[in-house]
Amino acid sequence: MTVKPLHLLTAVASLFLTTSISTADHPGRKSLADKHGPAGIAGDHVHEKGEWMVEYKYMNMYMEDNRIGDRTVSDSEAIAFGATSSPMTNRMAAPTQMTMEMHMTHVMYGATDNVTLYTMLMLPSLTMDHIRGPMNPAGAGTEFTTHNSGFGDTALGALLRLYSTQRCDWILNLGGTVPTGDIFRTSSTPTAGMMSQALPYPMRLGSGTFNARPGMTVRYFADDWSWGGQVQSDLPMGKNYRDYRLGAEVRLNTWTQYLVCDAFALSLRGEHVWRDNIDGADPQTPDAGISTNVESFRGGYWYNLGIGGQLNWKGNYLNMEIVPTLAQDLDGIQLETDYSIIASWSRAF
Numbered sequence: 001m002t003v004k005p006l007h008l009l010t011a012v013a014s015l016f017l018t019t020s021i022s023t024a025d026h027p028g029r030k031s032l033a034d035k036h037g038p039a040g041i042a043g044d045h046v047h048e049k050g051e052w053m054v055e056y057k058y059m060n061m062y063m064e065d066n067r068i069g070d071r072t073v074s075d076s077e078a079i080a081f082g083a084t085s086s087p088m089t090n091r092m093a094a095p096t097q098m099t100m101e102m103h104m105t106h107v108m109y110g111a112t113d114n115v116t117l118y119t120m121l122m123l124p125s126l127t128m129d130h131i132r133g134p135m136n137p138a139g140a141g142t143e144f145t146t147h148n149s150g151f152g153d154t155a156l157g158a159l160l161r162l163y164s165t166q167r168c169d170w171i172l173n174l175g176g177t178v179p180t181g182d183i184f185r186t187s188s189t190p191t192a193g194m195m196s197q198a199l200p201y202p203m204r205l206g207s208g209t210f211n212a213r214p215g216m217t218v219r220y221f222a223d224d225w226s227w228g229g230q231v232q233s234d235l236p237m238g239k240n241y242r243d244y245r246l247g248a249e250v251r252l253n254t255w256t257q258y259l260v261c262d263a264f265a266l267s268l269r270g271e272h273v274w275r276d277n278i279d280g281a282d283p284q285t286p287d288a289g290i291s292t293n294v295e296s297f298r299g300g301y302w303y304n305l306g307i308g309g310q311l312n313w314k315g316n317y318l319n320m321e322i323v324p325t326l327a328q329d330l331d332g333i334q335l336e337t338d339y340s341i342i343a344s345w346s347r348a349f
């Protein structure tokens, strides 16, 4: 069977016609269950003048096993790799598992219809399991856990609604973080009390620098589904007092939300994450000790899939997502990300 060009043209034309009919004014379309993007997204919506929103968000990222590039390796292989890697590493210990938990309090306020101000307080809780390496005075092959929690960096900024119709929004995020999170704590746990060492980079609560976080979001609302796209960056500026800055990060997200009914939506999201290595070096993070001390073993690429749902019930907005990492290519050797769960409750008034 052949498809005649004219038939194809008619099909495309009718599709456009359907779309243009459904793009008639629908006041309140942006107040249904897909009014916010999936739980892992922020900066995707604005509030009208005088409206406040408070949100509590919880995130937990699970990481288990080391990965060299895109290949998962055993704990003993991780130790062996460090003997000949450049730089040499994992002589004192190798990480085996980590949970990165985060509690977030997010407040938004509509200063005008086109400018929404926001701030977000972050409370990370980091736990990392390790296996001791051949040079550890406490004995190779034994295990230990380190933990760190407290205030993280604080995000604040403005969301500017650049262009908007009843069906779409273009939102520019002009924001950043201030270095309220501690970046230098010591622990003698790795050597079973024999010596005190600085916690490595991924166990620190903040970046130590002022970070610019420009971003851009576009959203489109059809009758019973919506679509969103977002580019969001995290750009540390200068160096912190420990003489380094974290690598720049860029996230590219696209998502679709389907309205099961006005109060409930299902979402599917794809996320690309690119992160640079650390610039500079804290003088108290010897590379040979552990791979989490190595500045050039922090960057990489990750592809995450977000599967979620949103419930808009009596003014309470519940947003949840489970986010498996489907692909990752890591610089050097690092813990691999398995999945994250993200959940939030918010209310506007």
Ligand SMILES: [Cu+2]
Residues within 6 Å of the ligand: 045, 046, 047, 053, 108
């Ligand atoms: Cu909001």
